[in-house]
Amino acid sequence: MKLKLKPWINDLPVYVAGRTIEEIKKKYGLKEVYKMASNENILGPCDEVRQYLSENLDDINYYPDSDAYEIRYMIARKYGLLAENIIMGNGTDQIIEMISDCFIDRGDNIVTADPNFIIYEKAALKCGGGVIKVPLAKDTFRQDPKAIVSSVDKNTKIVFLANPHNPTGTTIEEKELSFMLQNIPDDIIVVLDEAYYEYLSEGCKIDTVSFLKNNPNLVLLRTFSKIYGLAGLRIGYGIAGTEVISALNKIRMPFNTSLIAQRAAVKAIENDWYAEEIRWGVESQKEIFYKVFEKEGVEYIKSEANFILLNAGKHSGEIIEKLLKAGFIVRPGENLGFAGYIRVTISRSEINKKFLDKFVNIFKQFYGKNSKK
Numbered sequence: 001m002k003l004k005l006k007p008w009i010n011d012l013p014v015y016v017a018g019r020t021i022e023e024i025k026k027k028y029g030l031k032e033v034y035k036m037a038s039n040e041n042i043l044g045p046c047d048e049v050r051q052y053l054s055e056n057l058d059d060i061n062y063y064p065d066s067d068a069y070e071i072r073y074m075i076a077r078k079y080g081l082l083a084e085n086i087i088m089g090n091g092t093d094q095i096i097e098m099i100s101d102c103f104i105d106r107g108d109n110i111v112t113a114d115p116n117f118i119i120y121e122k123a124a125l126k127c128g129g130g131v132i133k134v135p136l137a138k139d140t141f142r143q144d145p146k147a148i149v150s151s152v153d154k155n156t157k158i159v160f161l162a163n164p165h166n167p168t169g170t171t172i173e174e175k176e177l178s179f180m181l182q183n184i185p186d187d188i189i190v191v192l193d194e195a196y197y198e199y200l201s202e203g204c205k206i207d208t209v210s211f212l213k214n215n216p217n218l219v220l221l222r223t224f225s226k227i228y229g230l231a232g233l234r235i236g237y238g239i240a241g242t243e244v245i246s247a248l249n250k251i252r253m254p255f256n257t258s259l260i261a262q263r264a265a266v267k268a269i270e271n272d273w274y275a276e277e278i279r280w281g282v283e284s285q286k287e288i289f290y291k292v293f294e295k296e297g298v299e300y301i302k303s304e305a306n307f308i309l310l311n312a313g314k315h316s317g318e319i320i321e322k323l324l325k326a327g328f329i330v331r332p333g334e335n336l337g338f339a340g341y342i343r344v345t346i347s348r349s350e351i352n353k354k355f356l357d358k359f360v361n362i363f364k365q366f367y368g369k370n371s372k373k
């Protein structure tokens with residue numbers, strides 16, 4: 001049988017997910033494996049969320065609230081907005097997909113940095129659209145506002161920005177965001193993906209919600225997968241003007257976020273102090289990574305998220321393999337548009353220490369002492 005697939009579906013890029021703990025345990029016969037590959041919060045959600053969930057499972061035979069009103073209301077209240085400004089998704093991935101489904105037709109394109117979070121590209125290609133890729137600035141690894149603006153053409157429907165950027169952890173400054181919003185025509189959707197927003201240090205945080213007032217084409221994306229420790233439940237949200245939100249709601253499938261995910265997210269917002277506690281812990285752990293990397297001559301990019309991209313040079317593949325054998329799953333840069341690099345997610349302090357000891361030991365086997373390669 002010859003499938004009548006849409007012709008461009010076969011050519012879609014495959015998302016290479018991080019390896020699982022079970023897979024690596026089995027493959028290398030290991031008892032202990034640490035996943036430092038997918039930017040999850042190793043500590044998971046706060047105790048209040050865990051307890052609430054374990055005590056509130058009696059009615060899971062019922063469908064969830066299709067409109068997810070309670071969580072949308074809670075999020076809206078947090079930002080001084082209306083529930084009509086919020087849309088929930090099965091992870092922000094799904095909102096990225098919904099935005100593409102709404103705005104991209106064959107012949108249209110998106111503009112985004114190269115590399116960037118691959119789901120933007122996948123969502124656009126799936127709709128038969130194209131991708132205009134704008135290289136990151138050479139020395140700083142940051143998204144390049146001027147180049148992004150000038151890459152927009154008459155077929156551009158969406159500009160995807162990430163702040164912090166994945167996989168580098170670099171940021172967009174407030175004046176850069178203003179510049180892009182002022183210079184991108186207002187009938188083009190500007191998506192600012194803030195999956196790691198809560199990890200930003202105070203000096204780097206932009207009050208992006210305040211930009212919504214004058215920019216009805218702006219969509220902010222945030223998630224419960226990262227700092228709130230709920231990646232497995234799949235729940236994230238978009239914030240935008242009511243016109244964009246109602247368009248997205250037209251194509252949103254009913255019940256796209258589960259009953260449990262909605263409840264967990266409500267409890268997570270009620271216990272928002274947790275995000276700050278996690279941010280602070282990650283920030284101090286990153287300093288330890290930086291110190292070790294500097295001492296050992298490992299090049300890295302300073303990150304405003306919960307991961308660090310480091311340059312492992314021409315032996316990166318062998319280094320990753322040795323790390324796996326030692327029980328550390330990291331993300332190969334090859335899969336993220338950064339050949340020769342490794343992205344490592346910050347974990348608990350004792351795991352970070354074990355990782356750093358192991359990594360330095362392996363790195364030295366290839367490059368000798370204090371090598372900048």
Ligand SMILES: Cc1ncc(COP(=O)(O)O)c(C=O)c1O
Binds near residue numbers: 039195223225235236
């Ligand atoms: C930049 C960025 N955006 C969005 C996501 C997707 O998050 P979610 O789990 O909410 O779908 C990720 C997850 O890795 C990410 O790194």
